Amino acid sequence: MTSPIDEVPAVHEDRLWIDKGWTARVIKNEDDDGWAVAMFKQGEDEPALVGPWTMGRDKKNPKPLDVGAFNTLVKTASEVLRRHEQHLHATLHQAITVSASERRITVRLDITPDEDQPSARLSAVDDGGDVLAAVAVSPGFKLNRASAEAWIASEFARPR
Known part of the structure; x- marks a missing residue:
């Protein structure tokens, strides 16, 4: 049986990686001359993580994505989502113990x-x-x- 993650073909390009249910897209940073990377979980419209991305050797173009960087980004974005879910759960399910x-x-x-x-x-x-x-x-x-x-x-x- 295949999962929806398995149905999306992997893409490994310099500025776009799609694998393991995640998409990493290197984008021009709107605030300055640098670059940023946006991490999207498959099926989501909003990025789970956006952060600065390293410039390449020519100091104009972004450093290409690679397997190590992608894996680190997946781990970081997953942690961000996990913390968000924990915060939401804590907001929706509160408890306090009192003596009475x-x-x-x-x-x-x-x-x-x-x-x-x-x-x-x-x-x-x-x-x-x-x-x-x-x-x-x-x-x-x-x-x-x-x-x-x-x-x-x-x-x-x-x-x-």
Whole structure:
């Protein structure tokens, strides 16, 4: 069975490499006389990474892409995407643990992004894993220690 990555033929040119589900394109830097390289993940319209590119020996043209540079760019662009995904996950799934009534309660905010109808759910779980409460809240709800403690103190009444 072939994957979509296998269906795209590899290209290894001085200013364009397509391989392993990635495209590296050396482009003229719009801000100065230098060059830049843009890394695109297959199927994406926006680059995952854009960075400066080394000038060639003639000091006018860019250094040609090669396998070592391409592999390094793939690794760096993959790391950028991984960090972006981690940040997005952390933004959409927050948790804070507070002490209340001589027990520890973890309050979680889980946001479901949607262009038309984003939603969010606030939940409280004790140390034993038992769900104490769960309510729908605005996706703009700000979870912090004070809001978690206030929600617990209100006996889990839906925050306004």
